[in-house]
Amino acid sequence: MEQPIQQRIAALAGAAREVLLPDILLAEDLARVLRITPGAARALIRSGQVPARKIGRRWLVSRAEFLRQLTPPDASSRFGLVPPGGGVGL
DSSP, X not given: OOOOHHHHHHHXXXXXXXXOOOSEEEHHHXXXXXXXXXXXXXXXXXXXXXXXEEXXXXXXXXXXXXXXXXXXXXXXXXXXXXXXXXXXXX
16 A cells, blocks of 8 residues: 555655755655655645745755755754744743
């Protein structure tokens, strides 16, 4: 049975961080990292699940934005980072 794409992205998050990725990924690069077809990578981009910009006929994905998306929302608290304002509602 095929894993849902969100589970696949989460499972490959650690590996993606360890691989040397270029600053800008093409849809084909994204497909290799996620182990999906280039068409599936473009579908993820078009659906907004992966942040990207279209320049001419190519989709470009920022490595930094892609890796930021892989970071769990609660990671800042686990690493002891404090949000602006010290985390206290004023």
